[in-house]
Amino acid sequence: MRLTLLLYQLSAFLLYALFLIFLAAQAFPWTEDRYSFYLDRRKIGLWPSLATFCATWMSAASITGFTFWLSFGGYAAFTGSVYGWLLGLIFLPFAVRKLRSLRVLSLPEWLSQTYGDERLRKVAAITLVMAYTLYIVIQFRAFGTIVAHLLSIRITLASVVVYLFVLYTTFGGLPSVVRSDSLNLAIILGGVTLGAFWVLGSAGSPLHIHRELLRSSPELLSPFSGEPPLYLFAMLFTWAFGVASNPQYAIRIISAKSSRTAWKMLALAPFVVGWIYLCLTLFGLGSTLLFSAPPGVDTETGYVMLCTSVLPPLPAMLMLVAALAAAISTANSQLLLAACALCYDLGLGERNIPRDEPFREDRFLFRNRLMVALIATVALALSLLPLPGILALGRYSWAVVTLCFLLPLYFPCGRGELFLPLLGALGLHTFLVFFTALSPEYALFPALALEWITWKILARREALHAA
């Protein structure tokens, strides 16, 4: 690697590290409790809420996976993922009142309070811990590859460096996650904007790129680009339902200063993420004319190759740091939610602490930080193992989160009797994914149907009994 390029990349990484440390450190307060640790006292204003919502939205999968897929698969990537993500956003404004009225600290708690069943809280919390741990593994893999390239170090060492970043930003709870997310969003926006403009400069205007693609590979311009439409639709709705029901977005609705702030955040968010998708799409399509990836290359390496082959050192480095920022901003919020599920919803944070203990809250928060470290360590260890189906596991985790929260949040069938339908749906989905060849996207729909039908039947039976 050329020395100038390495120097550029090293200084970009150091600058990012310094800013992150400075911003996150400001969030460590002298007095704190679980209300401030999980929700930042529900006082987050519009702009920080918008920044943390959008930064959490853009994960490593959105940046590296989408861009790389687009560069060889054309508009099918757009149909399968961007439409799905944006469609999910349409649901969220309808959840604002429901989520904020109960003054809960977590989504599993909301579920149990709304439907009056403590078992729901336990099942949802266990599902969240499992789902987020698997998802963090993917984030670690993605940024391990990128940091290894940026610093010319081994992937193992790079993963450990980023693991420390994620731990550091999560230890301060939501206040520190929100502060670091503002920086992360600015980096993502700057990186993708510069990258897209640079590619437009080399490959020509968007119209020229489309005309060239029409001449050389017209199939890339079709909304399905050779992928089976049924598969793309299944993927689209899995993403949409996943976004609508994922606690990593719902918690930002709860932590906003007021319901109006939450609604404004949801109205403005599509424009921010839309700009990022626009830049990534122009970058991906433009780079199709300038670069073709060798066959069999994995997504993260493909993304690194794409950036470094198409762009000069400075914009390439910014695009890589943007992917890094996206991965960190998603991983730290998922880590916080997983720790919350373990310590608060499953009760591990307060087990064996006497009620009259004066430092009860401090010990509770200490255990939260311990769990953050534990989950991150497990995810790091899993990310270093050669697990071939890890991406499918990520899709599986997205689907089980949907099963836990989609129907209760948006399509409730009754007040009680959700426990058995939910357990049945999770069981059916797991069976279909692990014991038949069905992909997690396809398996979601029979599982959702089972949950809805059994819940409807049980609710009707309960109503008849009451009458």
Added chain:
Amino acid sequence: MNLFSPLLIWALFLLLLILPGVMVYRCFLRKPRP
């Protein structure tokens, strides 16, 4: 195949960007008329 297909894709994208804002304004933020 012509450029109509990408044009349609981008039009739908634009609609999805605007829709949440319009919905939020009409259903939740707009004050009811006296």
